[in-house]
Amino acid sequence: MRMNRILLAAVSALPLFFSCRNANDVPDIIPVPLSVEMGRGYYTLPERVQVSCMDSSMFAIEDFLKLNLSCGQDIHEISMETGGRGDIVCVSDDSLDPSGAYVLEVGRGGIRITAGAYPGVVAAVATLGQMVKDGKVPHAKINDAPRFAWRGFMLDVARHFFTVDEVKAILTELARYKFNKFHWHLTDDQGWRIEIKAFPELALNGGFRDPLAHNHDIYTAARAEREKDPASLLPSDRMVIRDGKTLYGGYYTQDDIRDVVDFAASLGMDVIPEIDMPGHSLKTIESFPELSCSGKAVWGKDFSVPLCLGNDATLEFAKTVYGEIFGLFPYEYVHLGADEVEKSHWQSCPKCRARKAAYNLEDEHDLQDWFVSVMESYFKDNGKILIGWDEIAAKDDFSKDAVVQWWRPWAPANKRNAAVNGNGIILSPNEFYYMDIAQNRNTLMKVYTYEPVDGILEGYEDCVLGVHANLWTEYVTSFETACNMLFPRMFAVSETAWSSPEHKDAKDFTRRSLVHLGRLDACGLNYRIPDPDGFCDSNVYIDSLEVEVSVPLDGVIVRYTSDGSIPGPESPFCSGPVVVKEDCTLNFRPFTSAGIGGHTYSAVYRASEYILPAFAFDELPESAEKGLEVCRYDRKFQDCASITSAEPDAEYVSESVVLPAEPESDFALVFRGYVSVPEDGIISFYTYTDDGSVMTVSGKPVVENDGLHSREEKSGQAALGKGWHPIEIRYFDHGGGYLEAGFILADGTRRPFTSSDLCFLL
Ligand SMILES: [Zn+2]
Structure with a gap:
């Protein structure tokens, strides 16, 4: 006192x-x-x-x-x-x-x-x-004060291995952004990364693999070559020679684990280990073939073959492994995984059939739930709370004491089941919070604008413990690549996890995140470089053009090539405008202060003449109305070209280029009318759509964003005379629909079309 x-x-x-x-x-x-x-x-x-x-x-x-x-x-x-x-x-x-x-x-x-x-x-x-x-x-x-007590991050060290120092460096950066739960995905089909004293072969064998026979390693090696990206190579300190063969890998000794756990504690961070079972277990089965139904470590139709749940030795194995895990991680939460199980293998296995009969289990799904409940009791007996991926909440009779990590936007029923059942829920929606998803100029805002409580059953909001971002590393070979995937996206997750929704401000966040990228740059840490501005995917010029490319971040330089190759550290950099006098394709690539190359952007340049408008401003017929005419086709399409001129299913007028209020899946829209060009000039347009879209202005395709894809932006230009120009925008959806179209202003701002930009004739 x-x-x-x-x-x-x-x-x-x-x-x-x-x-x-x-x-x-x-x-x-x-x-x-x-x-x-x-x-x-x-x-x-x-x-x-x-x-x-x-x-x-x-x-x-x-x-x-x-x-x-x-x-x-x-x-x-x-x-x-x-x-x-x-x-x-x-x-x-x-x-x-x-x-x-x-x-x-x-x-x-x-x-x-x-x-x-x-x-x-x-x-x-x-x-x-x-x-x-x-x-x-x-x-x-x-x-x-934090909005959520649970501000989590998962690092997959199974697909690629990260050293103790690298893990600590990542945790330090995340502590700067107030994350407090480190979920360590320690085992998977591609690697077992933790020493288990009872079964030393798990790490000794399962921690290493032949990179020349491994799909992910073959892919990333090719990418390193193709994209001149040394960060995609396997780090040389993770190579060992055994029996004359070079193997890639590594694992953590139990002392390493204790070291990281202590370090995380100094950052106020709990560590949640995950030993994924009964699926994602090929490394276990390679060392102990008798723990699978067929004795073979192979792939099934969708996933790898799981552990045999009819075999008592499997339960003994699982409990022995987790027994050691409980002793290493002094926190209440432990993750069982329990996702993506190839359950079909249990159908024909006599042991699994006997287990089902003994416990009155109807099918393979029940068998999986039985395993989870056996493990949950064991966790509880040891004072631990089980976390599982949302597959554990597929049926409604699972333990309400387990915590459900919801990751599949296509399985909303599991989130609902968990809420109604009274479970705690951690939100990791794949579409928003999977940090392995490729990035483009819109990804950061997409992550930032995710609202965790949206989509939670009304009255059950309190079941949300918090949010949790996951970095899966199938294609993340190095610390540099991991940082590129994490930043600045983790800034966005951090603000959703911590700040009150009413304090979030997308524009101000974008500005602040540039300041924070500047700090990472100064510290020599990698990050995704903000997109350069000053060009579209497809550009036009009259006579000649001075291209001025800029990145809104000090210290970053942009290098370019004109021969189709990817710019490397030796390529010329844009110290001033790049002059275009003939048709060409320029490749631009930004580099951090540390010399790490970012994404390569291709810009096509074509000579053009000014196109005259269909109507001067004072010649627009009196029958013109604001907005565009729209034809809707209620069918499946694979591309914009196949949206035929056959009878549409509906016709209506839209004030701007947007989706209908309550869109179904699988349909197409064609918007037609005129777009206003206030002054003679080279005008830049964009579409940002899921799936494909094509914008045509005065009969010329300007933005080509066609094909099946998730949200993606494409941009293009036309040299247009002042007045009203015919415009057509074709769009189709095959799930996940999103539609935005408009102008790109001189400062790079995207401005969606409004009704005053558009008209059609009655
Ligand atoms: Zn079996």
Whole structure:
């Protein structure tokens, strides 16, 4: 008690001066805090920063604090003490949410952190790190708390192996963005990465593979060559020679695991191990063929063959493995996997049939549920809560104590079942939160705008524990590629996981995320480089053109080629405009400060003349109305070309180029009318659609975005005279429908068509 009084005295000695006038700018913090009040002055960190904590268990923050104060340069010494005064004083307040809430006050006398528990101290330090500049921190008071207690991230180390240092580096970056659950996917068909003392062969054999005989490795090696991307190669420190053969792989010893678990704890992060069963188990079956129904480690129709659930030895194996796992991970949650099981293999197995008969199980689905329930009881007996992928919630009689990780937007019933059953739900919708999905200029916003509670049965919102992003690594070979997939998308997940929905602001987030990419660049960490602007997929020029390509991030340069090859580190860079005088294709590729190449963009250039409008502005017939005429065809299409001129199923008028209010799946739309071009010029258009679309202006195809695909943007240009030009937009949907079309403005902004841009004749 006495110590608390001393701390309080130290706290009240911090003079905090706030003023509405001339307040400091609000720092560019991600995720955006609950409330920020800025003061006027700055607190300058001393050379040696004295930190006073509630008790010595808080000393674990030292390294993370030092990293955050130093901004990558080793400029500060830190000393940790309990009680008393300090330049940074940490105090506790039991009334604050223990999963991360904090109050951070910076004034003339120093910095005070008030937190509900250690994770709040970590979150406060993460915020502080985003405020420090050149050893100075603006006076401010930040009152912050998380929206969700569960802010998760999964790393798949089975498909490709990541070293202890790489895992720690990723966790450090994620702690900066207030993630607090690290889900470690340790085993899969392609690799077993954790030492199990009872079965050493699992890691010794299952941790290594022949890369020349492995599909993913063959693919990524070809990609490294094709795209001049060394980050797609297998890192050389993961190669071993056995019996004269070069193998790729690695695994974590139990000491490595304890090291990572301790490290994560210093970041306020729980670690949730996953040993995927009964599917995704080829590595187990390779070492122990008797644990499968057929004795063969092979692939079935959709997935790999699973463990034999009729075999008592399988249960014994599973419990022995998890017994060791429970001892290594001191947290309540453990992940069983239980996804994507090739259940057909259980149908013909005598042991599996006997098991079904013994337990009155109707079919293979029941057999899988039986296994999950046996394991769940075992988890419970050991004080653990089972997490499973949403396959465990396919039927409605599963344990309500398990936690369901919902990942399949095409299985909404499982999310509903889990909610009604009273289970906790973690949301990892594949379409939004799978960080292995290829990126384009729209992906970041797509991740940012996902709202977790949408689609949850009304009245059951409280079952949502939080959100969780997954990085599967079939095609992610290296730490550099992993960082490219994670950033900036994890910034977006972070803001959804932490910030209140009413504080989210897409435009401001885009601006702030550029600042944070700048920090990653300065630290030599890889990230997805923002898209260059200054060209379309298809461009036109009159006589000649000066192409000015820019990336909105300092430190990034753009290299280009005109011979069709992918730009490499030796290619010329765009130090000024690139002059186009004849028809050509230019390939542009941005490079980070560290020299890591990004995505390659191809831009086609064709000479053109100005096309005259159909109507000058003062010649538009009086019968013209705003909007476009639309024909709808209720059939399946594979491309826009096959949308025939046959009788449409419906005809209507649309104010702009949008989907019908309640679209069905499998249909096509053709929009026709005129588009307004205010001045003579080269006009840039885009469509952003799922599936295909084609835009034709004055009879010329301008945007070609055809074919079956998920949301994708294509852009194109036409040289158009001032006035009204005929426009036609063909679009078809084959599931997941999305439609947007409009102009690209000079600054790169996409502006969808509005009714005043469009007209048709009655
Ligand atoms: Zn079997």
